[in-house]
Amino acid sequence: MEYKFSDRVSTLKPSAIREIFKYAADPSYISLSAGNPAPEAFPAKEIAEISAKLLAENPILALQYSVTEGYPLLREELTKYLKENHNIGRDFDNIIITSGAQQIADLLTKAVVNEGDVVITEAPSFIGCLNTFRAYNAKLVGVPMESDGMNIEKLEEALKNNPNAKFIYTIPNFQNPSGITMSLEKRHAVYDLAKKYGVLILEDNPYGDLRYIGEALPSIKSFDEDGIVMYAGSFSKVISPGMRVAYVMGPQPVIQKMVVCKQGADVHTNIWSQVVCYEFMKNYDFNAHLENLRQIYTKKRQVLLDAMEKNLAPYITWDDFNGGLFAWCHLPEGVDMLDFVQKAVERKVCVVPGTAFLTDENDPCDAFRINFSTPTDEQLVKGIEILGQLIRDILGK
Amino acid sequence: MEYKFSDRVSTLKPSAIREIFKYAADPSYISLSAGNPAPEAFPAKEIAEISAKLLAENPILALQYSVTEGYPLLREELTKYLKENHNIGRDFDNIIITSGAQQIADLLTKAVVNEGDVVITEAPSFIGCLNTFRAYNAKLVGVPMESDGMNIEKLEEALKNNPNAKFIYTIPNFQNPSGITMSLEKRHAVYDLAKKYGVLILEDNPYGDLRYIGEALPSIKSFDEDGIVMYAGSFSKVISPGMRVAYVMGPQPVIQKMVVCKQGADVHTNIWSQVVCYEFMKNYDFNAHLENLRQIYTKKRQVLLDAMEKNLAPYITWDDFNGGLFAWCHLPEGVDMLDFVQKAVERKVCVVPGTAFLTDENDPCDAFRINFSTPTDEQLVKGIEILGQLIRDILGK
Numbered sequence: 001m002e003y004k005f006s007d008r009v010s011t012l013k014p015s016a017i018r019e020i021f022k023y024a025a026d027p028s029y030i031s032l033s034a035g036n037p038a039p040e041a042f043p044a045k046e047i048a049e050i051s052a053k054l055l056a057e058n059p060i061l062a063l064q065y066s067v068t069e070g071y072p073l074l075r076e077e078l079t080k081y082l083k084e085n086h087n088i089g090r091d092f093d094n095i096i097i098t099s100g101a102q103q104i105a106d107l108l109t110k111a112v113v114n115e116g117d118v119v120i121t122e123a124p125s126f127i128g129c130l131n132t133f134r135a136y137n138a139k140l141v142g143v144p145m146e147s148d149g150m151n152i153e154k155l156e157e158a159l160k161n162n163p164n165a166k167f168i169y170t171i172p173n174f175q176n177p178s179g180i181t182m183s184l185e186k187r188h189a190v191y192d193l194a195k196k197y198g199v200l201i202l203e204d205n206p207y208g209d210l211r212y213i214g215e216a217l218p219s220i221k222s223f224d225e226d227g228i229v230m231y232a233g234s235f236s237k238v239i240s241p242g243m244r245v246a247y248v249m250g251p252q253p254v255i256q257k258m259v260v261c262k263q264g265a266d267v268h269t270n271i272w273s274q275v276v277c278y279e280f281m282k283n284y285d286f287n288a289h290l291e292n293l294r295q296i297y298t299k300k301r302q303v304l305l306d307a308m309e310k311n312l313a314p315y316i317t318w319d320d321f322n323g324g325l326f327a328w329c330h331l332p333e334g335v336d337m338l339d340f341v342q343k344a345v346e347r348k349v350c351v352v353p354g355t356a357f358l359t360d361e362n363d364p365c366d367a368f369r370i371n372f373s374t375p376t377d378e379q380l381v382k383g384i385e386i387l388g389q390l391i392r393d394i395l396g397k
Numbered sequence: 398m399e400y401k402f403s404d405r406v407s408t409l410k411p412s413a414i415r416e417i418f419k420y421a422a423d424p425s426y427i428s429l430s431a432g433n434p435a436p437e438a439f440p441a442k443e444i445a446e447i448s449a450k451l452l453a454e455n456p457i458l459a460l461q462y463s464v465t466e467g468y469p470l471l472r473e474e475l476t477k478y479l480k481e482n483h484n485i486g487r488d489f490d491n492i493i494i495t496s497g498a499q500q501i502a503d504l505l506t507k508a509v510v511n512e513g514d515v516v517i518t519e520a521p522s523f524i525g526c527l528n529t530f531r532a533y534n535a536k537l538v539g540v541p542m543e544s545d546g547m548n549i550e551k552l553e554e555a556l557k558n559n560p561n562a563k564f565i566y567t568i569p570n571f572q573n574p575s576g577i578t579m580s581l582e583k584r585h586a587v588y589d590l591a592k593k594y595g596v597l598i599l600e601d602n603p604y605g606d607l608r609y610i611g612e613a614l615p616s617i618k619s620f621d622e623d624g625i626v627m628y629a630g631s632f633s634k635v636i637s638p639g640m641r642v643a644y645v646m647g648p649q650p651v652i653q654k655m656v657v658c659k660q661g662a663d664v665h666t667n668i669w670s671q672v673v674c675y676e677f678m679k680n681y682d683f684n685a686h687l688e689n690l691r692q693i694y695t696k697k698r699q700v701l702l703d704a705m706e707k708n709l710a711p712y713i714t715w716d717d718f719n720g721g722l723f724a725w726c727h728l729p730e731g732v733d734m735l736d737f738v739q740k741a742v743e744r745k746v747c748v749v750p751g752t753a754f755l756t757d758e759n760d761p762c763d764a765f766r767i768n769f770s771t772p773t774d775e776q777l778v779k780g781i782e783i784l785g786q787l788i789r790d791i792l793g794k
Contacts, residue, residue, distance in 0.1 A: 003509075003648070004509065007511055008511075009507065009658060012654075012658075042461075044452060044456035047460070048452035048456070051452065055445035059439060062639055063439045065431070065638045111406050114405075117403075134661075135661045198398070198399065226398050227398045240460035241460075241462045242667065243667055244663060244667050251400070260532075264531075265499065265503050266500045270496075
C-alpha cells in the first residue's frame with residue numbers, strides 16, 4: 001500500500017517540543033523544556049472530593065453523552081466569572097467548552113480559514129497553535145514582538161498586504177514563549193486595526209491568572225463592542241491540563257459554526273471533568289486557589305532569576321517576565337543557538353530552541369525557552385549551572 | 398462585523414439528530430431518537446472505586462499533561478485484547494487513543510483527504526461521521542445498503558468512477574442507523590476492492606460487543622495483511638460515552654500522521670479517563686461486564702420487538718437487527734416519512750428521520766430510526782403504541 005496524505009499534512013512535522021520531550025522523559029536529564037504545571041499546584045484533594053461525591057450522587061451526569069456546547073452550569077458560571085472579574089462578555093457573545101484551548105485554535109481555523117488564507121501571529125508564538133493553523137494549510141504571517149507586544153506598524157503592514165487574513169492570534173499576557181506582556185496602548189491598537197481591516201482576533205489567555213508582579217491589564221476582549229474578539233481561557237494551568245477543559249467566548253455567529261465543527265470533531269468535551277471544574281469554581285474558593293498558585297510560582301521564578309543572575313549573566317540575557325511559566329533567553333552574538341541547545345542536551349539539560357516558535361523555522365533566532373514551573377528547585381539550580389558552564393566553555397571564559 | 402466563514406463550513410448545518418434532541422430533552426416527550434447507553438449499563442461503582450484509588454495514590458498521573466498517542470498502558474492492554482480476542486493487529490500496525498471515535502473520523506479525514514476528494518460511505522450511514530467528512534469539504538459517495546451490507550457492484554462502480562476516493566467508511570456490525578450486519582463474504586469483497594483500488598478502509602465498530610443473537614463475524618481488520626484498514630473501537634457504548642475515550646489501530650505511517658493532527662487538535666485525550674478505562678479492563682472482569690450489557694439490551698430489544706409486532710405490523714416493517722442499539726423502520730408506500738416524523742413529534746414521540754443519514758438528504762427515504770437502549774421499557778411500549786396509532790390514523794385503518 002502506498003499511502004497518500006493530504007496536502008495540508010504532508011509537510012507537517014511532529015512538534016519540536018514533543019520531540020525534545022523524548023529526552024525530557026528520561027529522568028537522567030534535567031528538563032527545562034516542558035510547560036507543565038508544578039505537581040504541587042494541582043488541587044488533587046479537592047478534585048478527589050468533588051469526583052467521589054459526583055459519582056456517588058449523580059453518576060449518569062458524569063458518564064452519559066452530553067451536549068456539544070458544554071455543561072450548561074459551567075458555561076453559566078464562567079459567563080458570570082468573566083463578566084464580574086474581567087468585564088468580558090456582551091449580549092452578542094456566547095461561550096462554549098472545548099477539549100483544551102488547543103481545540104479553540106483548531107475549531108476557529110476550521111470555521112473561518114480557507115486553505116491558503118492567512119493567519120497573523122506574533123513572532124515568536126506558541127508552536128502548538130502554529131501547527132494547528134498549518135494543519136489547515138493556512139499561511140502564517142509573523143509580526144515581530146517588541147518588549148511591549150507586537151510591532152504595530154508591522155501588524156498594519158501585514159493586514160494591508162494580506163486581504164485574505166482571517167484572524168490575528170495573540171497571547172497578550174506572559175506570552176509563550178517570550179514571556180512578554182502586551183501594553184494597554186498596544187491592546188487598543190491591535191483591536192482598532194482588527195476592526196479597521198475586518199479580521200477577528202483570537203486572544204489566548206492561558207496564563208492571565210499567573211501574574212507575580214504588577215497589576216493586571218484589561219483583556220482585548222474587554223474592549224469588544226463590535227464582536228471581533230474570540231477570548232480563549234483554560235483550566236489547564238489553573239486546575240489540571242490532564243482533564244483538557246477550556247472555554248471560548250465570542251460573537252454568537254462564530255461560536256455557532258465552531259459548535260458545528262466540534263460536533264464533527266469530538267461530539268463534546270469529557271463531561272465528568274467539566275462537572276468537576278464547575279464544582280471547583282462554584283463550591284471552593286477559586287480566587288484563594290489562584291493566589292496559592294501565584295505563591296508557588298513566584299517562589300520558583302525567584303529561584304530561576306537568582307540562578308540566572310549567578311550563572312548566565314552577563315553572557316546570556318533574558319526578557320522581563322512578570323507572570324506565566326517561561327523565560328526567554330538570548331545568546332550572545334556569534335553563538336549558534338541550535339548548536340548551544342544540542343550541546344545542552346549532551347550535558348543532559350533540555351531547553352527548547354527558539355526557532356520552534358517561528359512562523360518560518362529557518363529564520364535566524366538567538367533565543368531559547370526555559371520553563372520554571374515543572375522542574376524542582378534543585379533541578380532548576382543545577383540545570384542553570386550547567387547552562388552557565390556551557391556558555392562559558394563556548395566563549396572560552 | 399461581517400463574518401466570513403470557510404467554504405468547508407459555510408453550508409454545514411447542525412446535526413439533525415442534535416436538533417431533535419432539543420425536543421427529546423423535554424421530559425414530556427418520549428425520545429426514541431438518542432443513541433445513549435442505558436443508564437443501568439454504566440459500571441458506575443467500579444469507576445468510582447478506580448478513580449478514588451487513582452486520585453489518592455497517583456493524582457499527578459491523572460491530572461498532568463500526557464502524551465498525544467495516549468496512555469501507554471492502555472495502548473498495550475488494547476493491543477493485547479484486540480490480538481487475543483479478535484485477531485486484530487500485525488507488526489505494521491500501531492494504536493492510539495482518541496477523544497471518542499468521532500475524532501478518529503476527523504483525524505483520518507484531515508490526514509488523507511484533500512478538499513474535493515471522495516469518501517465512500519454506506520447509504521444510509523452515521524450522520525456524525527458524514528458531517529465530519531463534510532467539514533473537510535470531502536465529496537460523499539453513498540453505496541446503497543442491502544440486507545447483508547453494501548451492494549458490492551455499486552461499491553466497485555463508485556471506486557472506478559472516483560479515482561480521488563481516499564477511503565471507504567463502514568460500520569460492519571449492527572450499522573447505525575440500519576442495524577444491518579455485513580456478511581463475511583462481503584467483508585472479504587470490500588477488503589479486496591479497497592486493495593485493488595488502493596484506498597483505505599475505516600472500519601468503525603462501536604457496537605461489535607453488543608451482539609444479542611448469533612455468532613460474531615471476523616472484522617475486516619482481521620484480514621488485513623496489506624496495511625489498508627483503520628480499525629476504530631470505542632469505550633462509549635461499553636463503559637461510558639461521557640469520558641470520550643476511543644482507539645484506532647492501523648498501519649504506522651497513517652497513525653503517525655493522525656498523531657501529528659491530534660497534537661494540533663486537542664494535544665491528548667483526557668488522561669484521567671484513559672487511566673480509568675485501563676484499570677477497568679485490567680483489574681475487573683471486562684468480559685463479564687460485556688455479558689451483563691448484552692443481557693440488559695437483549696431484554697430491551699425484546700420489549701421493542703414485542704411492541705412493534707403488536708402495534709406497527711403489518712403497516713410499518715423493520716430490518717433484522719441482531720445487535721446494536723437501533724431499529725430501522727420502513728413506512729408503507731404513499732406515506733411521507735418527514736410528515737410522519739413531524740406528526741410523531743406533535744404526539745410527543747421523537748424518532749430520527751432517515752434522510753438525516755443519507756449522503757444527500759434530498760434523496761427519497763421511507764425509513765426512520767428507533768433507539769431502544771435509552772428509553773425505559775415503559776417509554777418504549779408507550780412510544781411504539783403512539784406510533785402505531787399514528788400510522789393507523791394516517792392510513793385510515
